[in-house]
Amino acid sequence: MIDRFLKIREDSEQLCKSLLIEDYSVQAIEFTSPPKWHLAHTTWFWEEFILTKHAVNYSVYDEDFSFLFNSYYNNVGKRVLRPLRGLMTRPSVNEVYIYRKYVTDAMVTFLNTNPNNEILDVIEIGINHEEQHQELLAYDIKYTLGNQPTFPSYKNSYKTKVENQAASFIKIKAGLYEIGHQESSFCFDNELGKHKVYVNDFEISNKLVTNREYLDFIIAGGYQNFNFWHDEGWSWVNTNSIVAPLYWYKIESEWWNYSSSGLDKVDLDLPVMHISFYEAFAYCEWKGYRLPTEFEWEIASDQLQWGQLWEWTNSAYLAYPGFNKLAGALGEYNGKFMINQMILRGASVATPEGHSRKTYRNFFQPNMRWQFNGLRLAK
Amino acid sequence: MIDRFLKIREDSEQLCKSLLIEDYSVQAIEFTSPPKWHLAHTTWFWEEFILTKHAVNYSVYDEDFSFLFNSYYNNVGKRVLRPLRGLMTRPSVNEVYIYRKYVTDAMVTFLNTNPNNEILDVIEIGINHEEQHQELLAYDIKYTLGNQPTFPSYKNSYKTKVENQAASFIKIKAGLYEIGHQESSFCFDNELGKHKVYVNDFEISNKLVTNREYLDFIIAGGYQNFNFWHDEGWSWVNTNSIVAPLYWYKIESEWWNYSSSGLDKVDLDLPVMHISFYEAFAYCEWKGYRLPTEFEWEIASDQLQWGQLWEWTNSAYLAYPGFNKLAGALGEYNGKFMINQMILRGASVATPEGHSRKTYRNFFQPNMRWQFNGLRLAK
C-alpha cells in the first residue's frame, strides 16, 4: 500500500514536470483548474479525510489551505469559488510542493501504523481520487496550453493510436443481463447495485469513429443542418459558433489540431476526439446510427477494444437501483451530480493504469468536450 | 371528427374568456407565451400542416403569420424569437379571433371532403397539439396573473382535491414488464416502441405528497441543508433565493399561495404543487425515500389514483428502443428535446379530458415549476 501510495503521489508530480512556473496557476476557463490547485487539492484530501481524523499528533500544515483547496465538499466548510481558483498566486508552486512532501511523509508514517480496514477503504478512495485528478490534469494542461496564442508543445505520452482492425458490427442478443460492479475489488458507489437490465437485440461497432469519418460529416454540412441536432445542441452550436471539434483550426482550407506536440494537420486515421455529446449525437443522426446505451456498452465491452477515449453513451447519469451514497462529506463524491449529465464509458489514454474497468461510470454535461472523449456507433 | 375538432377549437377560446385584452399579449418570463400567441399558433398549425398542404384553393389568411406564430419548427422557416413574443401588439386580439374563425371554417370545409387516413393522422396530431397548448395556456395565464402585484382572481375549474384515502404503499414484484404504448389509439412518437423493462421489487405511495408534509420539510430547514440537494439544485436554490414552492408567499409568518381565486392561505390538505425536480428530489432525500422511475410509475399506474398533478419521476427523457421520429417538420415535435429534461407521468387538472393515458411521457427541465406538478414517493 505504501508503494502504491508513493507511486500515485509521484505520478501527479511527474505530469507537471514539463510545465513552467507560469503554467501552474492559470485557470483558462471556469470548468478547468490550475495544475497547482490539483496538486494542492489532492494533498488536502489526504490531510482532511485521513490525517486530521486518524493520525495521532498530526499538525495541519496551514489552516488556510482547507479554504483554498477544498473543491466541492460543502460538509467540510467554505471554499474559494471555482472560477477564482486561477487568481491565487499564493501559496507559490514551490510551497505547494513542500506541502505535498509534508503530507506525503505524514501519510507514510501513518500507513506504517497499520490502519484498520475502514480507514484503508478511505485511503483507497483517496488513491482513486488522486488518479482522477491526474486525468483532469491532462485535460486542464492541454486546455491551458492549447489556448496560448503560440500553441506550445509539451512532453507527455497521451498518444492515441490508429485502430487497424477491419470495421464490423458486433451483434448482441436480446436478454436479461447483469449490470454493475460485482467483484470484491474497489469501485465507486455509483457502480454498485448489481442489477438486471433487459436489452433488445443490438449491434455495436468494433471501432471508434475516425477523424476522416467525422470530417465527412463536417463537409456534408452537419454543423449547418438543424435536423441532426437536439434543440439545445443546435442552440449551443449557434451561440458558440461551433464548426468542428475542440482544438481544430481551419488554416487556409486545411484542418489542423492541437495536441501535446503542438499544432499539426489532423491525422485522418486517428479516432475523433474532443466532441460534445451534442456533436456525438448529431453525427449518429447524420450517419443513420445511434449511440449505445451504457448498458449495451457494458454488455458488449468484453468484445470491444476500448481504453483510448471515453465513449459517449445515450444514457443519463442516474442512480442504479438501491443506490446508497456514502455518509458524510464523501457522500458528495458522486450522488449529487446525478442530473443533467450524460454517461461516458471506457477509459482514455490519460487514464492512470489500473484505474479503469468496464463498470466505470464517467459523466459530464453534454456540452463538455475538453475531456478525452470519442464515439462508437450502435444500431 | 368535425364535432371533436370544433370542440377543441371552442375549448381553447373558452379558457381565455375571463381575460382582459391587456392580459392576452404579455409574456411574463421567457418560458411562457402570451395567450394571444397560443390562440394564433394553434391556428397556424392547422393552416401550415393541413390547409396549405391539402385543401384545394385555400388562401393563406396572412403571409406574415407564419413568421409570427411558428413556435420551434426550423423546417418551416424563420420565426420570431421566443423571448420577443410578448412584444407583438399586432395583430390585435380581435384579429386573432377572426383568424381563428377563418381557419376553423376552412378546416370544417376541408373535413367534409373526407381526407385520407394519412391526413387524418396529422389532424389527430393537430388536435392533440391544441390540447397541449390548452394546458400550457392554463400554466401561462396563472403565471402572468400570479405575477401581477395585485394578484387578480380569474375564473376556471382547475381545482385540485384532497386525497382522502388512507396512506399506504403499494408493493410491486420484481420482473420483466412491457412498457410503452400498445393499443391502436393515438399516442405521440415518444411513447412508441413497446418494449420489455426489468424492475426490482419496489413500493409506491398511493397518495401525492401534501402541502402539510412539504411544509414540514420547509420548517425542518430543507432549503438550507445542501445534503438533500443535487449540486446543480443547490446552486439553483441559492442563485434564485428559493425558499418555497412557486406562488407561495410568507406574510407575517403564515404561508399564502396564489391560485385562480387569488391569494389565500395554503390549504395544508391539498397535494403540494409547483415544485421543481430539484425540490422533489430534495424532499425525498430528506424523507428517506426516492422518486419512482417512469417505468415503475407506468407499471403501478393501474393501482394509483392519478390525474391531479403531473408527477416528477427520476427518469431522464430519452428515446425508447427503436425510437423513430416522424419525417419532416413534425419530427421536431418530441425527439429534439431528449436531453437535459426529466420525465413527468400522469396528468393534471389542467389536462384536457381524453388527453391523458398511462404511457404519456411529459418532460420538463429540472428547474421548471410553473407547470401543474406534484410528487409521489417510492422506495
Next chain:
Amino acid sequence: MIDRFLKIREDSEQLCKSLLIEDYSVQAIEFTSPPKWHLAHTTWFWEEFILTKHAVNYSVYDEDFSFLFNSYYNNVGKRVLRPLRGLMTRPSVNEVYIYRKYVTDAMVTFLNTNPNNEILDVIEIGINHEEQHQELLAYDIKYTLGNQPTFPSYKNSYKTKVENQAASFIKIKAGLYEIGHQESSFCFDNELGKHKVYVNDFEISNKLVTNREYLDFIIAGGYQNFNFWHDEGWSWVNTNSIVAPLYWYKIESEWWNYSSSGLDKVDLDLPVMHISFYEAFAYCEWKGYRLPTEFEWEIASDQLQWGQLWEWTNSAYLAYPGFNKLAGALGEYNGKFMINQMILRGASVATPEGHSRKTYRNFFQPNMRWQFNGLRLAK
C-alpha cells in the same frame, strides 16, 4: 391655470387615441415605458405631490397605485422595477382612464380653492412634468410600433421639415457670455445659476445635418473605421452591430426608415435623426468638424432655426455653479442624473408647444437614440 391644466391632461390622452388596447401595455425595451404607465404615472404625480398633501378630504384612488406608478422617486417609497413595467396587465387601460378622470376632477376642484404660490410652483412643475412625458410617449410609441414585425403606421403630427435656407456657418466672437435662465418664467432647477462663461471664437452651422450628408458617411465606411470613434463608441458599434441610425433598414440595397406613416424610403433632404452621441461624434470626426458645446449653442441660439430635433452637444450634463436641488422628492428630478450623460439642446417636433426655451438642458446617455435627436456642426 385650470384651462392650461385641462389642456395638458387632454393632450396626453390625445397622443394615445390611435393606439389599440394591446399597444398600451407593452414595454419593448428596458428604457421605454408602456403608454398606459405614462398615463397613470403622470396622474400619480398630481395625486402624490398636490392632492394628498394639500387637498382637503382627498381620498386616494387606489393605495396600490403609488407602488405601481412611481417612477424613480426613492423618497416616496418602493416601486415596481423599471424593466417590469410591461408586465402589469392590471389595472386595465380603461381603469387608468377612470383614474385619470378622478384625479383631473379632484385637481380642478382643488385649483378652484386658490392654492398659494408655493403650491402653484409645484403645479407648474407638474405641468412641465406631464409635458415631458408627452414627449417620451412619442418616443416610446414609435419604438413599440417600430419594432412590430409588421411596421404599422399610426396618426400623429410629428413631421420634420426640410430646411431650405442656404447652408452657411454663423461666426460668433470670443468673449464672456451669460449662460442659464434669467427670466421670471418657469425653468427647471438645472437651468438656474445664471453665470458667466468664456468662449473662444467659433462657428456654427445654420442647418442640421441631413440624411443625404449622413448617408455619405455610411457609404464612406464611417461605421467600419475606428479612427472616427470613441473607444467606447467603437465597442458599442461592434457589440450591437450598428450600421445606420435607429429605424433604418437596408432592403435590396436601398435604405428605408420607419416613421409614423410606416416603412418608407429614407427622404434624403430631411435632417438625420435617431443617432447616438457616439454616431454624432464620429460623423463630425469624419467630416473634420466638431459638435458645439452647450454654451456655444445657447449663445448662438438666437441666430439659429431650431426646434425640429434635439441637438447633441459635446458638453457633459453637470451642475451649473451654485446648483441647488429642490428639497425632498422633487430634488430627485434632475440632480441625481448628473453623471455619464450628455447635453442636448433645442427641442423636437414632439416637444409640446410652450415647453421649449433656449436655456433648456436635455440629457441622455451617449448610447441612447430613440429620442428625436439630430446634430449640427461647429468648428
Next chain:
Amino acid sequence: MIDRFLKIREDSEQLCKSLLIEDYSVQAIEFTSPPKWHLAHTTWFWEEFILTKHAVNYSVYDEDFSFLFNSYYNNVGKRVLRPLRGLMTRPSVNEVYIYRKYVTDAMVTFLNTNPNNEILDVIEIGINHEEQHQELLAYDIKYTLGNQPTFPSYKNSYKTKVENQAASFIKIKAGLYEIGHQESSFCFDNELGKHKVYVNDFEISNKLVTNREYLDFIIAGGYQNFNFWHDEGWSWVNTNSIVAPLYWYKIESEWWNYSSSGLDKVDLDLPVMHISFYEAFAYCEWKGYRLPTEFEWEIASDQLQWGQLWEWTNSAYLAYPGFNKLAGALGEYNGKFMINQMILRGASVATPEGHSRKTYRNFFQPNMRWQFNGLRLAK
C-alpha cells in the same frame, strides 16, 4: 537622454522585484493587467514606435509579440482581448526580461545615433508612457495581492503621510484664468490648448479628506441613504453591495484595510483613498460641500499641498478648445477616451518622480477605485 531612458527601464523592473513568478501572470479582474504584460507592453511600445520605424537593421525580437502586447492601438493591428491577458503563460517571465534587455540595448544603440527632434518627441512620449505604466503596475500589483485570501505584504515605498497643517479653506476670487499647459516642457495632447476659463468665487480645502472624516460618513449611514448619491451611483452601491472604500474589511466591528504591509487597522489620520467618483460625490453631498472642478483645482493648485493622491473633480473628461489629437496610432492615446470619464487632478505616491504637473489631466470611469485617489472639498 540615455541615462533617463535607462533609469525608466530599470525603475519598471524594480517595481516587480519583490514579486513571485506566480504573481506576474495573473489578471485579477478585467480592468487590471498582469505585471508581466506591463513589462512586455512598455517594451513593445519602443519596438513598435521607434525601433521598427527608425532603427537601421533592427530585427524584431518576436513577430508574435505585437499581437500579444499591443494594448489598444487599433491602428497597429489585432491584439489579445484585454480580459484574456491573464491567460498568457507564455512567454515566460524570464523571456520577457530577456525581451526587455534586447530592446533596451537596441534603444541605447539607436539613441547614440542622435535621432532628430521629431523622433525625440516620440521618445519623450515613450518615456512618459512607461512612467504611466509604472503607476498602473502599482495599482495592479496591489489589486492582485490584495485579493489573495492570505493578504500577503510586499515591499514598496507607496506610503501616504498624515497632513499635519491646520485645516482651512483657501479663497479664490472670481475671474478669467488661463488653463492648460503653457510651458515648453513635455505634456500630453489633452493638456494643450491653453485657454481662458471664467470661474466664480470659490473656496477649496487645504487638506484631503481623512479616513476619520470618511468613517463618520459610513457611521452616519451614508451608504444607506440614496439622497446623497447619483442615481447611477446608488445602483452601483446596491448591485455591488458597497459599504466602504476598496480594500476595507470590517472584522469584529473594527475596520481594517489592505496595504503593502498587509492587513492592518485603518489609520484614521491618513487621507482616505480608493473611493469611486460616486463615493466622493456622496461624501460631499452628505457634508454639504462639493467637489472642485478641474479648473478650480488648477487655479488653486499653487496654494495646495498636493501629490499624495489623485483628486476626483466634478469635471468630465472632454476636449479643450482647439484640441488636436496626434496623427496615426499615437492619436489613440487620449482623445478616444473622452466620454463617460471624470477628471482627477494632482498625482499620487505611486506617480514616478518628474511625471507630475498641475495641468495634468488624469481620467477614470466614475466606478473605478483601484487607482490611488482621494478627495478634497470645495464650496
